[in-house]
Amino acid sequence: MKPRIFIGSSTEGLAVVQRIKTFFEPDYDCYIWNDGIFQFNEGFLETLLKSASLFDFGFMVFAADDISRIRNQEYNTARDNVLFEYGLFLGRVGIDRAYIIKEDTVKIPSDILGVTLLSYATTYNQDGIKIPNQDFETQLSNLKKKIDEKVALGHLGLLPSTVIAISYFENFIKLLADEIIRQGDKIQIGDKIYKSAKIRIVIPRNLDADMKRQATIYFRKIHFESCPITTVHRSYPIYVESTSEGNVKDEAIIADMPTILSGIDKAIDMYFRVGHIGKTQEQQLTEERELNNFTRVLSLLISQEAFCREIVEIVDDDNQPI
Template sequence: MIKKKIFIGSSSEELPLAEIVKATLEKDFDVTIWNESLWDTAVFKINQNFLADLLKASLQYDYGILIGTEDDKVTVRGNDMLQPRDNVLFELGLFTGRLGSTKCAFLIEKNIKLLSDLAGLTLAKFDKTNPATLIKSTQQISQLFMASADDEINFFPSATLAAVYFENLVSPICKFVIENDGFESKGSTYKNCRLNIIVPEKIHGDVNLQFEKMKRQIATENVSFKYAGRPRYISIDTQIKDDTLVFIDFPTILTGINHAIANLLPNDFNNLSPDYNAILDRELRRFITTLKKLLIRHGFDEMVFVKRDSSI
């Protein structure tokens, strides 16, 4: 099972707390603390702009946890108070804006007074003098993240692409077969029909050419049919297996993910960096997850199978 990725931010003085949080989460998540220096997982790379690295991290990770401690003394309307380091608050806002409030949590000391702007954000408090409270609050955040949906749109279009693909191809094929009690091909009517959707492990520059090469591994015949409400015929490849007509499709709409990464992270896209590969893999999984949820919602899950190209 692939673990979701969590970014942990904190002040440099409170890195020991971040280590405890990481140790608590590592069983279920792939966790990175902001200061870790291994090249492939480091948030801040050598000779790169810190803000650019943060922006990239907010796109690369599935969840964010920011640890707020009593680091700085500030005066608010004549009253002295302690609040988290400015960079922690900045990162909290950045990750919340990028990931959404359900995928970002603020782990704070119990006595910190919060801004009203943070209302609605997931908050978990702990007592710095009692490590057990930190672990307990981290476990609560873990449960929240584990239960969160995986089909939010965010800055990448994978969920939207899955919905469009479902409405324009998957749903019409399933409805046509159900309404006609099968599908007729070459004078024979096949009562048993299914749709196999092949999703690649990687997306190449020319997705159409990539899928054509994949298609050559399978002996297929193209069919087309008219479905009510659609302006043109639906065209799709098929093969016959054990008296079952199998529709086979390679969703070229996935090229939209590459376009999004190319615009948001052009350097990583051009260099096929580890960050690019991590984001691409996550978005392909999110496409599949969204598609499967739509299939279940519409009752097509027993008829449609989503596979990776490695299973061909």
Template sequence: MDSQPTKPRLFIGSSSEALTTLDLVAGELADVASCRAWPGIFEQNKSGLASLLKEARVCDFGILIATQDDLRESRGTTQRTPRDNVIFEFGLFLGAVSPNRVFLLAETGTALPSDLNGINVSFYTLELGKHNSLPTVCKQISQLIKKLSSQSELGFLPSTALAVGYYHNFVRPLCKYLHQDGRVYLQNQSQPIHVRSFKLNVLLPADLSSNGVNDFVARYNRHHNLQAAATEMANSQKRGYPFHFRIDPPEQDLSAKVEVQLFDVPTTLTTIVKSIDLCLDSSFIGKDDNKQYLKSRELANFANVLQTLVDDDDNAKSYVEIALNIRL
């Protein structure tokens, strides 16, 4: 399953005096991330804070570069410190993105706030050949970005929680039922089809429309001649697991146990669309690259989480196929 949409987005912030260093950092990390530097993210007719908050919502990682730009006297000692706005933005991105995905890159000798005492901070020097030269430190961060990009964690948007719920409420019990009972009822038919073996195909569309997945489900089923089915009859007092269904190969004797293909598009994906609309400004009509990126990222994360859960379930791992980027 190919579930990586694009390179992750990396916000890089600094003081104006450190823009040369920022460009060096962006160059070192360009292979692993799509770098977005602070001078280019501020929008016309919006406050700087509003632009930063929006950037924190649409980025996967952040780096704030702390350089010796200011002098501060504290308890009789003069220290060289970073700009206040750099520390503020570091805290903002820590809270909005993740403490695991936001890094403070500090020039050697820079006095940092005491709140950071005891926390590992990446100190760098521009002197090449040193153990903490800027290219060396950036390589360490690059390796960490690669590692974290393949992992999932709870964030502001809900794809991780949705995937966990979908697995526990649908995929796992359906697979367990089919292994133990193996009966499927087609829509409007009272006699069950007995299942010998099955494959559950979980379909994740390449894009999520503003209406969610219902339109995609209807068109996909019509295009592939799929029939509605469930584990219980429609008038049964028991709650069945609904899905769409195809006998494959089609010439099997229905009086005996058959091989079947089951298809499902998680309707819970609609929650992702609604969450992104709430997260970002929806006051205009037209293409929004940030929304498209978030949809792609959340779909990929949903697929990754679900695949991890399926791979750890003996009832599911050989019987569930997750297909990402499905187009009609």
């Protein structure tokens, strides 16, 4: 699951936008404003407000589309709607995740002079279309380093998935890892003893209104056995697979699908005021983003805790590492 970037521009800026999309696509899911994001059956502002919530980053291309007269002087300026979209994304994703990519002759409002922006020079191709010069990819590479760092550090924002990931880690994963390490080479799970154990967190591909049923079906399918494990805090129902036979087994694989994720599914339904069966494209994109964020935040928390780092892994529901 890749972080998602929205790239906005005027119609005249599409050649620049396509260069940006091509550059970032290997590592990011990139959406251009004309990729069907904006729905014709809704008001523009309503759709834009929803769409801004679907993305991790917003890039706005300020091309020299218009000429504005300011204090009796003329300046090249970006199209008004592009400036408006930038302001909206700035409010939704934050100042460290909304970026301006501007043509070097464009004047920008003084209120946003302190934000991070990329400036490019242009030339004309053989068809007379204005395009960025050869140095543009170097500029984009510098921008990519910035957002790669943002992704690596995690985004501890106020998304529902952030709060849910922290709660899941603190109230289950960390306590379970502590108990496994505390028991050493005699780990009691149900009526069996194990020499060692690993914790495997299974992230589903999509959300379900009843995550407990989805988890039950998944673990039956892969033939994991349900049994309890007791920590100093409480007893937990878990699913286990062992690597050998007999009363004393070598290693237990303790697997869990976070049923707490059902809270995200309910939050998405409330946000979109769902009154239908099935999921719209917007709901699916939001779901993917929340699962993405949950996984990134959880991975960050695990990497910072010594016991968890040693014995916890995150996989998808095809058992592939994430």
